[in-house]
Amino acid sequence: MFTLTQLTSFIAVAEELHFTRAAERLNMTQPPLSRQIQLLENEVGVLLLDRTNRSVRLTPAGRAFLVEARRILRQTEQATLAVRRVSTGEAGTIAVGFTAASAYSALGGLLETARAALPGVEILLQELVTRDQLKALAEGSLDLGLIRPSAVGADLTAHMVVREGLLAALPAQHPLAAGTEPVRVEDFAGEDFLMYSPVEARYFHELLVSIFRAAQVRPVFTQYLTQVHSILALVNGGWGIALVPESAARMRFAGIVFRPVALPEPNPVELNIVWRKGNENPALEALLRHM
Missing domain, CATH: 3.40.190.10 (Periplasmic binding protein-like II)
Structure with missing residues (x-):
């Protein structure tokens, strides 16, 4: 299987049509660059560059491969960016549980905060009674819950977010x-x-x-x-x-x-927001900071 280094080398030569300029662009010498191209051609099994002492040209196969090489590098860059965004909480998913009644009070504000501060994060909603939310939080299938006051274990953190009559x-x-x-x-x-x-x-x-x-x-x-x-x-x-x-x-x-x-x-009615201590979801950490 060819490497990203081989793809980068090929793209540079294909765009410059000159090994020396391509090597300078990549901050390397010409012999290692030529070696990368040879390895790539051996891997794909076709000649990609028609080179003489005076010129370098793309073969028909080389022109077709250039399109694919650029696409692969773009996808690699996008994947790298996506992973970085997930690690910082700017992307990813948060599973949120809510009681039916909380949909008319705190849920709307929570979703507005998430949409404004973390547009790249997907919120997965589940309507569950408090008892079932606590179970889901303990099992890890929920990241965050909107529950009525209830006895929570030492592994959960709860804060009151709404008090109403x-x-x-x-x-x-x-x-x-x-x-x-x-x-x-x-x-x-x-x-x-x-x-x-x-x-x-x-x-x-x-x-x-x-x-x-x-x-x-x-x-x-x-x-x-x-x-x-x-x-x-x-x-x-x-x-x-x-x-x-x-x-x-x-x-x-x-x-x-x-x-x-x-x-x-x-105002005797309370609503709490609760999450499991030690939850390592970066998106949850980012949402809690904004809340």
């Missing part, structure tokens, strides 16, 4: 939808309530249970669901009322009225 999501015809003051937690007593799953949506389930317990209120939990958009779809259909993150109000449902809720902690 809760809104009451009410069917438009519900009596509480007509008020102007914030809804009280006590107003949920005895109401048909769409609750979060204690397993797949554990964070929201435990948050709401603690709020109702503190207010000594018992709604009637009619369904247990995982995703905010599924809860809103049922609210829209008149199946009950719900509490959802403020950012969920960006989902437009004609049959839903969103009302603020009076809570002891006005």
Whole structure:
């Protein structure tokens, strides 16, 4: 197989059509240059240069090979540049997990940062609940996660990126939808309530249970669901009322009225960004610096 040195030597001679000038261009003497050309011709099995004491000309095979030699060198240079960009985090991929609700808050800002600061980096998105993101982060199939507060192992780093309040999501015809003051937690007593799953949506389930317990209120939990958009779809259909993150109000449902809720902690909903310590993905390191 021919070498890049042989290709470079051939291109120089083919463009100069003079061995001495080509050798000067390559900062070498003529005998080693002639040797590189001979090795190349032996490798490809054809005569590439027709040379006499007075002139050097490309053979038909040499003209065709010159096109390919230039293409190979360009590809080599591009590959070298691509590898360098990956090593500095300017290129590559970042696998990002997100919860459905985070798509309406932090995810957009994260993607805008990545697009502006690292246009050569591809973001691979996966919608996963917090539990599944933590598993994927531990296995290495995710680089970064947007999760609800959860117990994370010592191998993970977590930082809070969003704190927001809760809104009451009410069917438009519900009596509480007509008020102007914030809804009280006590107003949920005895109401048909769409609750979060204690397993797949554990964070929201435990948050709401603690709020109702503190207010000594018992709604009637009619369904247990995982995703905010599924809860809103049922609210829209008149199946009950719900509490959802403020950012969920960006989902437009004609049959839903969103009302603020009076809570002891006005912004109890948190969202964390988390990644595995020791992750050697240069693109992840670059994104974290820009964030």
